Amino acid sequence: MITLYDADRCPYCARVRIALAEKGIEYETVEIDLDDRPAWIYEKNPLGRVPVLEEDTFVLAESAVIDEYLEDRYPEPALWPADPAERALGRMLVFRFDELSKPYYAVRRGEDDAHLRLEGKLAQLDALLQGQLFLSGREFGLADIAYVPWILRARDRMDVDLGRFAALSKWVARLEQRPSIAAELDVVASL
Ligand SMILES: N[C@@H](CCC(=O)N[C@@H](CS)C(=O)NCC(=O)O)C(=O)O
Numbered sequence: 001m002i003t004l005y006d007a008d009r010c011p012y013c014a015r016v017r018i019a020l021a022e023k024g025i026e027y028e029t030v031e032i033d034l035d036d037r038p039a040w041i042y043e044k045n046p047l048g049r050v051p052v053l054e055e056d057t058f059v060l061a062e063s064a065v066i067d068e069y070l071e072d073r074y075p076e077p078a079l080w081p082a083d084p085a086e087r088a089l090g091r092m093l094v095f096r097f098d099e100l101s102k103p104y105y106a107v108r109r110g111e112d113d114a115h116l117r118l119e120g121k122l123a124q125l126d127a128l129l130q131g132q133l134f135l136s137g138r139e140f141g142l143a144d145i146a147y148v149p150w151i152l153r154a155r156d157r158m159d160v161d162l163g164r165f166a167a168l169s170k171w172v173a174r175l176e177q178r179p180s181i182a183a184e185l186d187v188v189a190s191l
Helices: 011-023 063-073 084-095 098-108 114-129 142-157 166-176 179-190
Strands: 002-006 027-031 052-055 058-061
Touching (some): 011 179, 058 063, 098 114, 114 142, 166 179
C-alpha cells in the first residue's frame, strides 16, 4: 500500500496527487499540518517537507523524483511521451521549474516587481504552448503536472489574470477536462 504524507495547500503535493490519480493508483493520505508539523515527519524526510511517499518500507521525498518513481514503477498509462526528444525537453522544463517558482513565491511575499517577473515567465510558457498542446509536446504528462498546480493557484488564489495568455489559458482549460486536475481544482477551491 502507498501512503502519501500530504498537505492540501501544498502545490508540490499536488504534483504527486495528480500523478497518482492519472495512474489510477490507490493510496492513503496522511494530512500534515504545515503550521505544526509532527516531529516524526523528519524521520521520513530530514528536510521536514511534504510530499513524502511511502510504499511498504520504501520512503521517498521530492515531488519531481516521486513522480519519476511512479512513472517507472507503474508505467501505464505513460506520463512521459514516447519520443525521446519530447521527454528530454519535458524533463528540462521540470529541471528549470525555479524559473516559475521564484517569481511565484516572490509575489506571495509581496516583493516589488514580482508580478512583472511572474508574468514574464507566464508569457514564456504561453509562447511555448502556441506551438504545442502540452508542455512536453503532443502528449499530456509529467511536465504539465509539474507546472499546473502553481498556475491554478496563481489564477484562483492570487488573482493573476491568465486572460492575457491565450495559449496558456487554453492549456489550462484542456487540463481541467481531466478528472485528476478537476479534483485538484476542488482542493484549490477549498483552501
Ligand atoms: N523540493 C520539494 C519542495 C517541497 C516543499 O517545499 N513543501 C512545502 C509545502 S508546499 C513544505 O513542506 N514546507 C515546509 C518547510 O519548508 O519547512 C519538493 O519538490 O517536494
